[in-house]
Amino acid sequence: MTVQIKVEDKLYQNRYRVDEGRPHIAIKDAAKCQSCTDKACTTACPAACYAAEDGGVTATFDGCLECGTCRVICQENSNIDWFYPRGGYGILYKFG
Amino acid sequence: MTEKFDAIVVGAGPSGNAAAYTMAKAGLKVLQIERGEYPGSKNVQGAILYADALEKIIPDFREDAPLERHIIEQRLWMLDDQSYMGTHYRSDKFNEERPNRYTIIRAQIDKWFSKKVKEAGALVICETTVTDLLKDAAGKVIGLRTDRENGDIFADVVVLCDGVNSLLAQRAGFRAELKPEHVALAVKEMHFLPRDVIDERFNVKGEEGVVIEIAGTVTSGMVGTAFIYTNGESLAVGIGCLVSDFKKTGETPYALLERFKNHPSIAPLLKGSEVKEYAAHLIPEGGYKAIPKVYGDGWMICGDAGQFVNALHREGSNMAMTTGRLAAETVVALKAAGKPMTDANLATYRRSLEESFVIKDLKKYKDLPEFLHKNTQFFSDYPNLLSKAAETWFRVDGIDKKTKEGQMVRGFVKARGWRGLLGDAVKLARAWR
Numbered sequence: 001m002t003v004q005i006k007v008e009d010k011l012y013q014n015r016y017r018v019d020e021g022r023p024h025i026a027i028k029d030a031a032k033c034q035s036c037t038d039k040a041c042t043t044a045c046p047a048a049c050y051a052a053e054d055g056g057v058t059a060t061f062d063g064c065l066e067c068g069t070c071r072v073i074c075q076e077n078s079n080i081d082w083f084y085p086r087g088g089y090g091i092l093y094k095f096g
Numbered sequence: 097m098t099e100k101f102d103a104i105v106v107g108a109g110p111s112g113n114a115a116a117y118t119m120a121k122a123g124l125k126v127l128q129i130e131r132g133e134y135p136g137s138k139n140v141q142g143a144i145l146y147a148d149a150l151e152k153i154i155p156d157f158r159e160d161a162p163l164e165r166h167i168i169e170q171r172l173w174m175l176d177d178q179s180y181m182g183t184h185y186r187s188d189k190f191n192e193e194r195p196n197r198y199t200i201i202r203a204q205i206d207k208w209f210s211k212k213v214k215e216a217g218a219l220v221i222c223e224t225t226v227t228d229l230l231k232d233a234a235g236k237v238i239g240l241r242t243d244r245e246n247g248d249i250f251a252d253v254v255v256l257c258d259g260v261n262s263l264l265a266q267r268a269g270f271r272a273e274l275k276p277e278h279v280a281l282a283v284k285e286m287h288f289l290p291r292d293v294i295d296e297r298f299n300v301k302g303e304e305g306v307v308i309e310i311a312g313t314v315t316s317g318m319v320g321t322a323f324i325y326t327n328g329e330s331l332a333v334g335i336g337c338l339v340s341d342f343k344k345t346g347e348t349p350y351a352l353l354e355r356f357k358n359h360p361s362i363a364p365l366l367k368g369s370e371v372k373e374y375a376a377h378l379i380p381e382g383g384y385k386a387i388p389k390v391y392g393d394g395w396m397i398c399g400d401a402g403q404f405v406n407a408l409h410r411e412g413s414n415m416a417m418t419t420g421r422l423a424a425e426t427v428v429a430l431k432a433a434g435k436p437m438t439d440a441n442l443a444t445y446r447r448s449l450e451e452s453f454v455i456k457d458l459k460k461y462k463d464l465p466e467f468l469h470k471n472t473q474f475f476s477d478y479p480n481l482l483s484k485a486a487e488t489w490f491r492v493d494g495i496d497k498k499t500k501e502g503q504m505v506r507g508f509v510k511a512r513g514w515r516g517l518l519g520d521a522v523k524l525a526r527a528w529r
Contacts, residue, residue, distance in 0.1 A: 005348075005350050005351055005354050007350050010285070010350060010371075010374035011374060013371060013372055013373050013374055014373055014374060014375075017133070038343065038346065040342065040343040040346070043342070043346045043347065043348050044281065044339065044342040044343060044348070044349065046281065046283045046349040046350060046376035047376065048348075048350070065374075065375060065376040065377075066138065067281060067376040067377050067378050068260065068261040068274070068378050069281045069339055069342070069376070069378060071261075071273075072273070072274050072275075072276055072279060072339050072378070073276055073339055073342065073343050075273060075275075075276065082263075083227075083263060084131055084225050084263070085131075085225070086225055086243050087131050087222070087223040087224040087225040087242070087243055087244070088131075088132070088133050088222070088223030088224075090138075091137075091138065092132070092133050092137045093136065093137050093138065093139065093140065093202075093203050093373065093375060094203060094372070094373055095201050095202065095203050095204075095286045095330075095372070095373050095375075096136055096137075096139045096140045096141060096143070096201070096202035096203040096206070096375060
């Protein structure tokens, strides 16, 4: 059975305070992503922040759930610079 | 801020709140720093509250804590694509005056606990991210840096309760990065339904609740489990698998969650619900062997940051509260004796952990994480085999029972081999012990 899922619909239910222009995560070296074979960040990120594009990886972190999976999964390449958003910004769970 | 605190606690989850409360209650000058808008806004849990751990900190918590339902029935389900096989344990004994386990909504319980921390006399600051620990020339932790202006704050001891990622401990060199095979990524949704619908669907009344823990092909061969917990007017529905397995399979967590929700045994339970939140979180599942050193000169680590989770029994928040309390009691005792917060003195914390259920339980299952990581047949072959066997057993189709038994046994032998079956049994028994 294949199920069509729109992650955006899921993220839409959440509350965020986005720190405009100050992403708390960054891809360190875009060239490294070009040679990465599995690009696991593009599948494992629960908010689908990463997308495989033109052989590389693009990312937007507005929907980030701050779980840390991308950082852990990219350990061999260590190509993700990951820190928490500034105090008060980012995901704001109503229920958690 | 130039004033100095007896202790600074980083994070306002169960371990941080337990630590801050215990120290403040004992009269220490405590500062607690939380990066969320309010305590709980960054935190995710299933969530089940184990009364015992909280009772040891706030004995009368039942009077005003936001509890959802007390659990009277535990279901363990094994799913294949069409079926589930289950064992249920339900007892009226769990309808007791002081129930043992409750479902809770994490953001609410953290907020409640934080109020108690403030009442106990601690200073709680939210919307502030701690960026680094401050050390003196000898390497002793003397305070921390926040993202506020003039954000350096000093204390005799810093208690790190900053959760599974604990970037502070990593940056300070107290702990290595999490290994992909030591953490599970769990995604979860909150499904709202009227109270009476939940009561009927789950065969409960009043404040009674049900917990369903699920394993099987629903994780697509990855090491992981799914769950449904009944809250008062909502269901927590989630699924989690090892990050290393997500990497290996290329599965997406949200597709996994959707497949789970659409399973023929699950969908009827969720029918008509309104989803109000989608959350994700890492769960430390490396067990005993993944626990880092949890104390040093001027610092301690509690809760998820120290990998204190019993993955098999789904216990984490109780370990968080217990480690937070034990760390705090160590600090309080040293303070009373006028002793400094040195590595040697704080070692008492580790010793009290050893004497508690925390280390005892984690030690018991020390080989289980590695075992499951290497033996994924328990999440793929066996659910299918058990389901097939049950179907063969229950279907009445004119085939005699002896032939049916033969079919069942041959199914297992064909998939795993006699040697494989025996090996799995021995390995499982060993890892369990």
